[in-house]
Amino acid sequence: MLSAADNVRLTQTGPGTPMGRTFRKYWMPALLSRELPNPDCPPVRLKLLGEDFVAFRDTLGKVGIVEPRCPHRGANLFFGRNEACGLRCIYHGWKFDRHGNCVDIPNATPEVAARLMPRASIEALTVEECGDIVWAHFGDSPPPLPDFEYLSVPPEQRFVSKKLQQCNWAQAVEGGLDTAHFSYLHAGIYKGEKASLLDAGKRPTAKGENEPPNQARLRWLIEDGAPRFTVLDHDAGLLLCAARTADFEQTYWRMTQYLLPNHSLTPGNFPEDTSLMNTWVPYDDESCWIFCYAWHPDREISDLARERYLKGNGLFAEVDDKFIPVRRRENDYLVDRDMQQSVNYTGIGNISEQDQAVADSQGVIADRTQELLVQTDLGITRFRATILNACEAVECGNQPKGASNPAAYRVRSGDYVSQPTESLADVVTERFGDRCGQNIVYP
Template sequence: MLKPEDNERLTCVGPGTPMGEVFRRYWIPALLTEELPEPDCPPIRVRLLGENLVAFRDSNGKVGLLDRYCPHRRVELFWGRNEECGIRCVYHGWKFDVDGNCVDMPNEPSESNFKHKVKITSYPTFEAAGIIWTYMGPPDEMPSKPDYEWIRAPETHRHVSKTFEGCNWLQGLEGGIDTSHSSFAHNNNIADKNALRTRAPSPKLEVIKTDYGFNYAGIRNLGNDGNYVRAYQYIMPAQQMRGAMIKWKDGSREEFPSIAGHIWVPIDDESTWVWNFIYSADKLIPFTKEFVLEHETQFGRGPDDLLPGYRLKRNPSNDYLIDREVQRTRTFTGIEGINTQDYALQETAAPIIDRSKERLGTADAAIIAARHLLLEAIKDVEAGRKPRGVDPAAYRNVRGCDKILSLGVDWKEGMKEDMCGCY
């Protein structure tokens, strides 16, 4: 269990909060590039870490991320005209560039220098892997841009998406690094007694702390068939990466070696953007459109599974369209979509779980380790130190992996090459 005061420190993310200040020491995903598709396209509202922002792409293609409210009379810049390298407030015509500088103030005398004294909060951005990233912390603490292997993978070998989750970010992260629940919540064929995670539902966990977070493995003993090892990476503050041996390749059902994962980015204390990525583990094997569609549908976020705003059709308002007959005869949950199953459990527990009432066991070793690292990061930031994982050199070549090893083979040696990047 977790002390109530520590739970609050880990879950609240607004400006000035302990965890909010930790998140503000990292580059985080803000938008998909597709949300601002071309220069001078309509601006869009953004909410991150409890802050209301507006994003626009200027005439030169550069993305601005600004305080949503005009500093004149505090009306929304969402209504603004995106024109000639700036967003112009439609109330009195004040115009701001991507750096937050006021470049025009037409309702003031032409000889006035007032506009040079006005600046709006702006956050730096850059684009990579189909994502617009931002840094919301102190300028003198800005780290190097992220360099995850999945960012470096070519577009033909990578797919990225995002979905809305209506609960605190830590619930999503802790679900993502919890390996034993896959034997239950994601058991989509309860009749298959030979499935690896069904044969061994209680994995032995080993956690190794690193400069970027930790590497850990869930080891499932399959008897004479060896050990099924699912090795994860946890990259601070909110990324999970795992192996994904998916049975799909070029239209046939064959093993397709991939690496997948998520980043949980807080919208505010009670809602989260879940960023989903998958990339090919082999430089010689690009993704097909059919594979990407199959994968996204399997996880519950295919084209037919989404509402506007990247929200799931299966959601609390309709009990995730649970099918009790399917639950009785075929799957543990009766809910379609692997990640939708996670959302059903995480969104309906409470917007912010009371962790003082939990009772954790040995299967929760990774969750306990993550909490320790996050509390450590809070102390580091409060003391003026850099938290783990801000240096891209620490994590740029790590990846997750699923593999069956012979009994007696140490997973750290047996999977060493598989967990080193190739891009």
């Protein structure tokens, strides 16, 4: 539970707000590289943390993200002509490069133009393109990008996309960190009872020696709906460890990374599996873009997997050509009440859309003053405390945690099955080679 004041502080990221100032200390994914496919291609409208921008790829292939208002008389540069390393306003031809410098004022004498030009520059974000993503920073000389593993692998070994979430960023992040919900929200149904996701609408597969390991894990998720959480602090965020009862007195651990300010590496993977990560980027305070990444440190993402992700699978939603989910607030996520009785717990297809629906259903901005929290919400309360502390650091004139420490983002998340005698410290060290899943040496 939060006070009303802290809820406002947590959720508002516009210019001048405490959380807005905090977010502006970190690199943000701004758009997918493929949204600007070629040099001099059409510019793209962009909203980031409540501020409007226009993004364009110039003749040299470099991306600029600039304020959309032309300083002459305010025409919108989204309609600008992308030509010869700059965006030219269509009204009277003033031209701006990707750094926001005004480079041509054709409707004035050369003397007047030369005098006006220095005053006519527009705001431009610092931009880096990496990992098929265009990253933006509001500072002039930011530190290097966070050292995420998916940025370190060759393009064949990763897949990235994005989807719109129609609620405030913070409750959407909380959905990613609240891994207890898998036992309900993502459950299947068989004969009116909760069943493993794989058994949705079908007769559950028999337990026992021939049960494939991935089926057993999904069964444990359903059998134990009250995982015990332990949260470990590290210098880019938190490692959230959820313990469920498995077979033969073993424990099934699902370990999630929260990385400041708005990233999470999902649990649900063993070392042989594909890794998954999300970044929740506020569009404004009432919606956010969720950037989704899948990668494997040493093998390619197959064409089949890419095709599945494009159609909506796991944390990738089925989206239209503007990355708007097909199942969304306006159509009640195409909930199917018959399916809810006989196939899955929600009646909503696909994990991503189930997460999306339930986060939106908490309200456009969730009211955290009226909650009744339990032990499985420990990760949520620690997330709030961590980001509000970062906010306080910024208020005091300091750098927030992680913002100038790219190496702290060399982390992994994942699953593990431990024996009854193993401590959490041993589990984490055994799984990741580090006490918090950091300091990962990339192949």
